[in-house]
Amino acid sequence: MSSSRRADAWSLLCEYTKTQPLRRHALAVEASMRALARRAGVADPDELETWGLVGLLHDFDYERWPTEADHVFRGMEILRARGWPEAVVKAVGAHAFYTGVPRETPMERAIVAADELTGFVGACALVRPSRSVVDLPPESVVKKMKDKAFARSVDREYIRRGAEEIGAPLPELVALVIRAQIPIADRLGLAGVPAPDLPDAPVPQEPPEPVAG
Structure with missing residues (x-):
């Protein structure tokens, strides 16, 4: 998949998503998906890009069509109409x-x-004194999951099932997602300072992880 597809994905996201929190969420999930791809052993740059694009696009239709009757289904229709690969369309639908x-x-x-x-990780970071994901311990996130009054809109069953479906212990998955957010924490508003507005033009993805050795 051409790297220009990321610019196309960002343009599509911004066409349908005008609010900054939802754009930041898309950017954050893109980073998490890239980290999960690396965990799964994905090394091919095009495949790694595809995983990231699924994260970037998974909710692009939500702002306009937020109900279960429409959300995801409308997005899948739009993606197919614009020639996106079926692998991306189906993964967006599967979320x-x-x-x-x-x-x-x-x-x-x-x-x-x-x-x-x-x-949920972002919500946990914002209630810390530092208002930063950089010093967020994974065990704090796991503990917060038990507090039903905290971030009550987050479906804990999705979090538990997600960990099960990829075969990861929950603390390990939490730690991975935290690490994925740190390189772009400033853009997400998770670095202890207010986040800048994300423009319609594509923003950089997170820096690549250093290669050991």
Whole structure:
């Protein structure tokens, strides 16, 4: 998949998503998906890009069509009409249990693991004194999951099922998502300072992880 597809994905996201929090969520889930791809052993740059694009696009239709009757289904229709690969379309559809889209590939299972947990990690970071994800301990996130009054809009079942579907212990998955957010924490508003507005033009993805050795 051409790297220019990321610019196309960002343009599509911004066409349908005008609010900054939802754009930041898309950017955050993209980072989590790239981290999950690396965990799954994905080394091919085009495949790694595809995982990231699924994260970037998974909720692009939500602002305009937020109900279960429309959300994801409208997005899938738009993606197909614009020539996006079926692998991307199906993974976007698979991120919500109610769609009935089966999760048959590692990428389709990973978007469930990434979506709700990424948002929850951000919420946990914002209630810390530092208002930063950089010093957020994974065990604090796991503990917060038990507090039903905290971030009550986040479906804990998605988080638990996501960890199960990729075969990761929950603390390990939480730590991975936290690490994924740190390189772009400033753009997400998770670095202890207010986030700048994300422009319609594509923003950089997170820096590549250093190669050991």
